Amino acid sequence: MFSLDPLNYHPIFPATMTGRRFEQILRCLNCADDENKEDNLYKVSSLVKSIIQSNQNMFSPPEALSLDESLLLFRGRLRFRVYIKNKKSKYGIKFYELCSNDGYVLNIEIYKGKSNREDVSGSSKRNSLVLRLLEPFLDKGHHIYMDNFYNSVQLSEILLQRKTHSTGTLRSNRKGNPKEVTGAKLKSGQHIWRRKGNVYVSKWRDKRDILSITTGYKPELVETANRYGHKKTKPLMVSCYNDNMSGIDRADQIISYHSCPRKTIRWHKKVIFHLLDIAVWNSHYLHNHNQKDNKTFKEFRNDLIKSLLGISPDQRDGREFVSLMKKTKSIPSKKSRENLGHVLEAIPVPENKKGKKQIYKRCKQCYLEQRRKDTAWQCRDCIGKPSLCVGDCFQVWHKA
Incomplete structure (x- = not known):
């Protein structure tokens, strides 16, 4: 069934942005911090810090x-790049994530290879990683759940001194385990x-x-039931x-x-888009947490895209939106061009570039307004035939 919803109406894409403009933006997309090029993650580090700061400011975790x-x-x-055999992707970029028990992402650290970073705990790098991720939430009475990669008796004692309980599975060869x-x-x-x-x-x-370890529960047996009632x-x-351990899995x-x-x-483009996905997921979580309307993630994303495009939530027919966009962005009609006394024409392809279908030059008006934009059109009747963007x-x- 064909849809006239403004977001799914096919002509909305060229009416919003040309394919060439999209490719130019995508090609130049960058978040690099040139002042710290010694860091392996300098291309995304500024964006990671910004998203983490926003995530922590917007939500007080349970x-x-x-x-x-x-x-x-x-x-x-x-x-x-790492290889983890029990993951679906197996090869990729590893993220260490701290989440609430129901999936809100609070802190992120991207693995960037072996480093000589000093351990803040005075012990292993594994303990240091946990304490860095938990730093904004220590001494506040939280309870952290981790798997056997992180847990140890030493780490549990360190966290308990910082008023933070810990629970999780444990590897049998960890130092300090009772034989x-x-x-x-x-x-x-x-x-x-x-x-x-404790x-x-x-x-x-x-x-x-x-094998498990905890500082928040006593070792007692309880009766539980699974989803089938067993x-x-x-x-x-x-x-x-x-x-409480499924927060990261739910978000992913x-x-x-x-x-x-x-x-x-x-690689940095994949990380940038993944970080934006995390930001949208956290926004969806906060929306449902505050509005109580139980909107699905897909519905929330669609509403977010509509708001960025300027589509009204009440607008149901995509043809109305596309016609409005064409009025403001398209080439002037033949009648309007005759009234101006000038006519647009395609920039001719020179003899030495006959293999190309179109030639692009920098727009003269955009240059005066200190914008960078290329166009395939020029004014046929002006002296020098200046290259100009269609529309405004x-x-x-010609009014100047």
């Missing part, structure tokens, strides 16, 4: 936070734990051994971890349905 990594697909040549727990052989359903101060390390046998007994820390899932990254060999520039040039 107690539960989750930290995990996300992978942006990129197969080009890049010194800090009585890691070396225990359990039968299905058995549970064993040990305590060091840090609890436990092992529970389900289909396999599950009841099961499991440790409280495991149940709470499953309920929703963004992937309507993402805007294009295929390109320039043509009329303003």
Whole structure:
């Protein structure tokens, strides 16, 4: 079924922006910070800081936070490209993300390869990474959920000193783990734990051994039910971890349905578009959180695009919008050109460039107004045949 919705009405694209203009903007798109070229991420670092600052200023997160990594697909040549076999993309640019438990992105750090950065915790680089991401939220009573890549007894003690609880799975070879727990052989359903101060390390046998660590829960067994209503007994820390760890996965899932990254060999463009997707997702989250209208992500994106194009929410017929755009942007009609006494013509192709279909020159009126814009048209009747943009520039040039 054909749609007359202004956003899906096909002629809206040339009426809004020419394809050549879009390609020029896309080709020159850049967020580089030339003052810090020693940084591998200098091409996107200023945009990352701006988006992080806006995200944190616009929302006060709940107690539960989750930290995990996300992978942006990129197969080009890049010194800090990574390979993660259990991810769908496998090759790409790795993002460390801190989110609320329901998906609002609060902080981002992009992996840029091995570095000699000093550890703020005085211990491992892994602990230093966690503390950098959590820095704006420490000493505020939050509870952070992480997987076994980050967790350790030492990190839990450091976070507890900063009034932040932590819960998550744990690797058996981490330094400081109690050998009585890691070396225990359990039968299905058995549970064993040990305590060091307020840090609890436990092992529970389900289909396999599950080693976990927490400073926010006591090691007790509770009865839970899955989405099918099947009841099961499991440790409280495991149940709470499953309920609060899906923030990053939820954000990645929703963004992937309507993402805007294009295929390109320039890594910074993919990162820029992905960061804009994150910003739109956070805006959608805040809209639903405040307005309570449960608008879908696609509906919110469409409304956002309409507002940027100047389309009224009440406008239902795309033909009206396109006709309005054509009145302000198209070539003057034959009658209006005759009244002006001048006529537009295409810039002729010179003999040495016969292979080209069109020739573009800089618009004279745009140059006077300190704008950079090329055009394929010139005035046939003016002395010197100045190149002019169709529409306003043509009329303003002849009225002056």
